[in-house]
Amino acid sequence: MDRLTPQRARELLATLPDWSFDEARGAISRRFVFADFAQAFAFMTEVALAAEKRDHHPEWSNVYNRVEVVLTTHDAGGLTEKDVDLARVCDGAYHAAKRGH
Numbered sequence: 001m002d003r004l005t006p007q008r009a010r011e012l013l014a015t016l017p018d019w020s021f022d023e024a025r026g027a028i029s030r031r032f033v034f035a036d037f038a039q040a041f042a043f044m045t046e047v048a049l050a051a052e053k054r055d056h057h058p059e060w061s062n063v064y065n066r067v068e069v070v071l072t073t074h075d076a077g078g079l080t081e082k083d084v085d086l087a088r089v090c091d092g093a094y095h096a097a098k099r100g101h
């Protein structure tokens with residue numbers, strides 16, 4: 001899959017307002033904060049299953065109730081539609097966790 005052009009990246013990232021774009025790194029990132037570790041880990045479980053299904057995996061770390069997610073496409077050396085797709089999965093899982101299911 002091809003890297004997004006700078007213009008396409010800007011268009012798509014406008015639809016992901018909670019994500020930061022590191023242009024030099026070709027990656028987007030977001031910090032998610034939950035009520036507690038159980039909620040954070042439930043989020044990670046949901047995203048992990050979706051990532052495995054897509055064969056597209058996050059770079060991430062977890063400390064207690066926080067999860068830091070970095071998305072980039074290693075095979076392409078930068079940002080692709082796959083990262084945008086996985087960012088939407090993360091946002092959906094986050095909102096579901098916040099609603100309590």
Ligand code: H2B
Binds near residue numbers: 055057072073074075
């Ligand atoms: N995840 C991410 N983030 N980028 C990739 O380029 C990538 C991946 N490639 N998961 C996949 C796995 C590839 O290594 C396998 C062989 O399909």
